[in-house]
Amino acid sequence: MRDGAHRILQISDIHLGADVNRELLGVKTNESLQAIIRHIQERQTKMDAIILSGDLSQDGSATSYKRLASLIDVFNVPIYFIPGNHDNQQVMRTVYPFENILDNRHILFGDWQIILLDSQKPGAVEGHLKATELQFLRECLEKYPQHHAMIMFHHQPFNLGCTWLDKLGVTNAEQFWQTVENYSNVKVVFVGHVHQEFFQQIKNIPCYAVPSTCIQFQGCRPDFALENIPPGYRWITLHDDGQLETGIERLPHYIGRFDAKAKGY
Numbered sequence: 001m002r003d004g005a006h007r008i009l010q011i012s013d014i015h016l017g018a019d020v021n022r023e024l025l026g027v028k029t030n031e032s033l034q035a036i037i038r039h040i041q042e043r044q045t046k047m048d049a050i051i052l053s054g055d056l057s058q059d060g061s062a063t064s065y066k067r068l069a070s071l072i073d074v075f076n077v078p079i080y081f082i083p084g085n086h087d088n089q090q091v092m093r094t095v096y097p098f099e100n101i102l103d104n105r106h107i108l109f110g111d112w113q114i115i116l117l118d119s120q121k122p123g124a125v126e127g128h129l130k131a132t133e134l135q136f137l138r139e140c141l142e143k144y145p146q147h148h149a150m151i152m153f154h155h156q157p158f159n160l161g162c163t164w165l166d167k168l169g170v171t172n173a174e175q176f177w178q179t180v181e182n183y184s185n186v187k188v189v190f191v192g193h194v195h196q197e198f199f200q201q202i203k204n205i206p207c208y209a210v211p212s213t214c215i216q217f218q219g220c221r222p223d224f225a226l227e228n229i230p231p232g233y234r235w236i237t238l239h240d241d242g243q244l245e246t247g248i249e250r251l252p253h254y255i256g257r258f259d260a261k262a263k264g265y
């Protein structure tokens with residue numbers, strides 16, 4: 001890595017349950033996360049932070065949030081989190097912040113700022129960025145106009161070409177894009193939720209989605225289907241000149257059974 005670079009890992013859609021052996025469509029989510037953690041320990045020699053981008057838990061249980069904290073305790077870097085549609089924020093906030101899991105939503109790294117938004121719409125699978133979230137975003141961008149901005153939240157503010165998933169993104173995505181187009185320092189948007197690698201450029205801003213650490217959804221299809229491709233995570237390198245590099249790392253295989261007949265989750 002060049003000097004003045006900051007390495008961030010995005011880990012997403014972990015879907016842990018209170019029961020350590022709980023499966024999600026044939027995948028033991030706890031075991032799958034453990035395999036991802038081992039992969040990171042072996043392959044990622046330098047990192048400055050980890051961001052957990054929602055759906056940390058499948059059942060919103062305190063037990064699952066506590067177990068997650070003990071599993072990722074092996075990383076000696078700050079770990080930040082944002083809620084997904086499966087998370088119970090009330091319960092999550094009784095467990096976090098805890099040790100190196102921090103609840104900051106605005107993080108400065110050199111000439112970069114990372115802005116974490118809450119896109120959860122209580123009781124819904126789809127997402128929404130509340131007026132207070134968009135206001136928080138504006139405040140960060142105005143307070144730090146010289147810092148390149150990386151924005152991350154759970155639900156996607158774009159269509160993927162998957163009819164079923166396109167109904168489950170941020171329902172007020174247009175408001176989000178109208179907000180960010182006023183600020184030239186917004187460099188990139190990262191999301192979770194869609195359980196697949198995806199890239200799209202919107203209003204000249206690159207947008208990236210990330211695989212889940214457990215089950216993977218098939219892209220470009222009208223209805224739900226799993227993809228027979230292993231779990232993964234995203235690495236992000238932010239350079240102080242405003243350039244960034246990013247990519248996906250995957251396990252060699254699914255942890256558990258790939259359920260080709262799954263019709264939903």
Ligand SMILES: [Fe+2]
Pocket residue numbers: 013014015055084193194195212
């Ligand atoms: Fe998810």
